[in-house]
Amino acid sequence: MTVMQETRSSPGAFIDFSPDVTSLEIRGFGLRYGDKPALANLSLRVPRHRVTAFIGPSGCGKSTLLRALNRLHDLNEDVTWEGTIRLEGQDIHAPEVAVAELRRRVGMVFQAPNPFPMSIYDNVAFGLRLQGRMPKRRVDDIVEWALRSSALWDEVKDRLRASAWSLSGGQQQRLVIARTLAVGPEVLLLDEPASALDPISTLKVEELIRNLKSSLTLVLVTHNMQQAARVSDYTAFLQDGELVEYAPTDTLFTNPRLARTENYITGRMA
Amino acid sequence: MMTWRRPSRRAARSEGPWAWLAAGSVATSLALLALLLGLLAVRGLGHFWPAEVSLVALDDGRQLAGWAVKESPLPGGDGRERLYRTGNRDLDGAIWDWVDLDEIREVSHPSDLVVLERRRWSEFIGRLEAVETESGERISGESAWPALERRLTALEQHRASIERLRHQVIRPLVLRLEAGEASELERERLSAAQEQVREQQAALPKDILILETVDGRQLRQPLTEVTDALQPNAMGVGEKVVAWSQGVWRFLSEGPRAANTAGGVWPAIFGTVLMVVLMSIFVTPFGVLAAVYLNEVAHQGRLTHWVRIGVRNLAGVPSIVYGVFGLGVFVYGIGGHLDDWFFSSSLPSPTFGTGGLLWASLTLALLTLPVVIVATEEGLARIPESQREGALALGATRFEMLTRIVLPMAMPAMLTGVILAVARAAGEVAPLMLVGVAKLAPQVPVDGEFPFLHLDRKFMHLGYHIFDAAFHGGDVQAAMPLIYATALLLVLVILVLNLTAIFLRHHLRSRHGTLSK
Ligand SMILES: Nc1ncnc2c1ncn2[C@@H]1O[C@H](COP(=O)(O)OP(=O)(O)OP(=O)(O)O)[C@@H](O)[C@H]1O
Numbered sequence A: 001m002t003v004m005q006e007t008r009s010s011p012g013a014f015i016d017f018s019p020d021v022t023s024l025e026i027r028g029f030g031l032r033y034g035d036k037p038a039l040a041n042l043s044l045r046v047p048r049h050r051v052t053a054f055i056g057p058s059g060c061g062k063s064t065l066l067r068a069l070n071r072l073h074d075l076n077e078d079v080t081w082e083g084t085i086r087l088e089g090q091d092i093h094a095p096e097v098a099v100a101e102l103r104r105r106v107g108m109v110f111q112a113p114n115p116f117p118m119s120i121y122d123n124v125a126f127g128l129r130l131q132g133r134m135p136k137r138r139v140d141d142i143v144e145w146a147l148r149s150s151a152l153w154d155e156v157k158d159r160l161r162a163s164a165w166s167l168s169g170g171q172q173q174r175l176v177i178a179r180t181l182a183v184g185p186e187v188l189l190l191d192e193p194a195s196a197l198d199p200i201s202t203l204k205v206e207e208l209i210r211n212l213k214s215s216l217t218l219v220l221v222t223h224n225m226q227q228a229a230r231v232s233d234y235t236a237f238l239q240d241g242e243l244v245e246y247a248p249t250d251t252l253f254t255n256p257r258l259a260r261t262e263n264y265i266t267g268r269m270a
Numbered sequence B: 001m002m003t004w005r006r007p008s009r010r011a012a013r014s015e016g017p018w019a020w021l022a023a024g025s026v027a028t029s030l031a032l033l034a035l036l037l038g039l040l041a042v043r044g045l046g047h048f049w050p051a052e053v054s055l056v057a058l059d060d061g062r063q064l065a066g067w068a069v070k071e072s073p074l075p076g077g078d079g080r081e082r083l084y085r086t087g088n089r090d091l092d093g094a095i096w097d098w099v100d101l102d103e104i105r106e107v108s109h110p111s112d113l114v115v116l117e118r119r120r121w122s123e124f125i126g127r128l129e130a131v132e133t134e135s136g137e138r139i140s141g142e143s144a145w146p147a148l149e150r151r152l153t154a155l156e157q158h159r160a161s162i163e164r165l166r167h168q169v170i171r172p173l174v175l176r177l178e179a180g181e182a183s184e185l186e187r188e189r190l191s192a193a194q195e196q197v198r199e200q201q202a203a204l205p206k207d208i209l210i211l212e213t214v215d216g217r218q219l220r221q222p223l224t225e226v227t228d229a230l231q232p233n234a235m236g237v238g239e240k241v242v243a244w245s246q247g248v249w250r251f252l253s254e255g256p257r258a259a260n261t262a263g264g265v266w267p268a269i270f271g272t273v274l275m276v277v278l279m280s281i282f283v284t285p286f287g288v289l290a291a292v293y294l295n296e297v298a299h300q301g302r303l304t305h306w307v308r309i310g311v312r313n314l315a316g317v318p319s320i321v322y323g324v325f326g327l328g329v330f331v332y333g334i335g336g337h338l339d340d341w342f343f344s345s346s347l348p349s350p351t352f353g354t355g356g357l358l359w360a361s362l363t364l365a366l367l368t369l370p371v372v373i374v375a376t377e378e379g380l381a382r383i384p385e386s387q388r389e390g391a392l393a394l395g396a397t398r399f400e401m402l403t404r405i406v407l408p409m410a411m412p413a414m415l416t417g418v419i420l421a422v423a424r425a426a427g428e429v430a431p432l433m434l435v436g437v438a439k440l441a442p443q444v445p446v447d448g449e450f451p452f453l454h455l456d457r458k459f460m461h462l463g464y465h466i467f468d469a470a471f472h473g474g475d476v477q478a479a480m481p482l483i484y485a486t487a488l489l490l491v492l493v494i495l496v497l498n499l500t501a502i503f504l505r506h507h508l509r510s511r512h513g514t515l516s517k
């Protein structure tokens, strides 16, 4: 199995990846809102060009961790953190890192679709236009490519100038993914991207995730065990701000090492 | 086939007394509003209608001509008396006459009664006997009236050509002369043009109208004093409509006469609109920046909380207080210093050290600042956090997030703020009296003379015009119709300004749907 080749050692309930296949490395990371701890001493490596799922009960800190990965917490004056996060070996909190540039490299799709109040086209072109002037032809090409990659092109190609808010929820979510893809990220963070979608739209998004894997590192937060099992290669189980178990998805779902993990995935919560 | 059904209206109606109460209060407010506008429209616009002139014959043989204005019970006795507007202030010393209803023998409407609008002395009501031309020729009888109309048209054309000469030839030349740029040739052209004006003025028709009041007194009226002549009782409805629209047009396009109790209000319309527009230009960026700072930049702590409360309370400060502030700080403080530094050559007569357009608009901008701040802040607060995070997550800096997402989304709210500000500012009179409004400033603050917009000039304002005509004019009764018309106009101007902003806001909203989706 490929997993075994990538895995260097797997003591206890954790797997680890060698630095050359690691995209994101989180080490000893903790985070507090005011004096309320949300994450504590978290260490894990996210492998490149794979789908890694974060699962865990509501309020365990999945979103908090995801937002830490592209420094969205910077705006919140109450947040304090410790530890390091590295993207391709580079500390993302280093002073020489430009946060806007980091966020372009680590794209994020939020739980609720949040298209801007502009046309479909302008939504997708938004991030591109931030990067300076670009020939119109090139913008057109990237917009089309991004919409095709997110499997939305056929549905919207005739109404690119229509308001993005006129799309359905599922379409909006794919539009938001396209918008993020258009800026060319290396890592894509997805916070429950399908939680508000019907089964068909959910399947579309899942297929999209599988397709994107060839060129992107994906991190997926989900409450849906089947979804995690269907699309992810590795799964991390978090509880109360701590990493409980981290294993290849097959292993974690069929043969969890810890009772806490088993209880959670089988629905027997303490 | 299925039929489309909708919830029955009766179900909605049967919701009990509170629904009736709410509907009733809405209806009452609407009715009062309609009453107000109706009153203003009827009284104000009716004034320009060439109403029939009555010829009243009294029991004692006396006759008078005029329009009935109102009736009231006789003081002391039974019976009623009626007030007539009879004009002819130069002959009678007054333009009103009370008549006991019992003493009226007959009221008729002979078609030969004429009404002449004059530059001074109110209108003349009576009969036209003859037109005496310069050469001493006397045109009387049937042909007198057509002759008058002809001569009046000629006079107006004459005046217009003099005005053109003054405006298009003399003014620019004088400006060049003052700037010391005029060549010898231009000097000659200027004196030639001035000579021409003098000649034309001398050549104005010097006809004399021989007039007679209905009780037989004679009057020799120079034609040059007459601005308009009508025979209301001989006019058909079509002619009256034409005369009415001309009257309305003159009201809108001309300057005031007779101590603001007659004539038009053009300088006041212009002044009001210009002042409000300048005020919006000043207040919008300031208000928006302040709101952005409070809502997006400042640390949300105790201090911002208190600042917010302060701003909201500023909105309740009486406007005259802002006037005092504007007078002290803008006019005497800043204006005085500007004069010392830049306009010392013209001291002691002040340039900016006195009330003017700039200080008035700034004072009103200050007055309306809280409104814009509060409205914008509310708009900013309504923008979901997810929109901001969405922009940031795409690599936008905070500045880009603000300018590309947050501010455009808050635009309707800002415009709401500006609409409220305009509505408040256009109706304010009290502070303006301290910082720059003028009783009479027929020269509007914009013209062809550099720098084209004269921020130091005093200006006229519709609201102040009403106040002045009502309290400082000699004859309030005579000015009343114009006061109504001006009030109506003020309401309309505010309406137009607001509709413009509302249209703009709607346009912005409809582009991408609303926030409340
Ligand atoms: N902005 C904030 N300020 C204070 N506390 C917060 C904030 N955001 C999250 N928290 C707290 O941090 C903890 C983790 O929240 P987080 O949103 O990361 O949970 P989650 O795992 O994403 O939950 P869910 O599955 O419901 O989305 C929770 O206890 C939450 O109350």
Ligand SMILES: [Mg+2]
Binding pocket: A062, A063, A064, A191
């Ligand atoms: Mg969450």
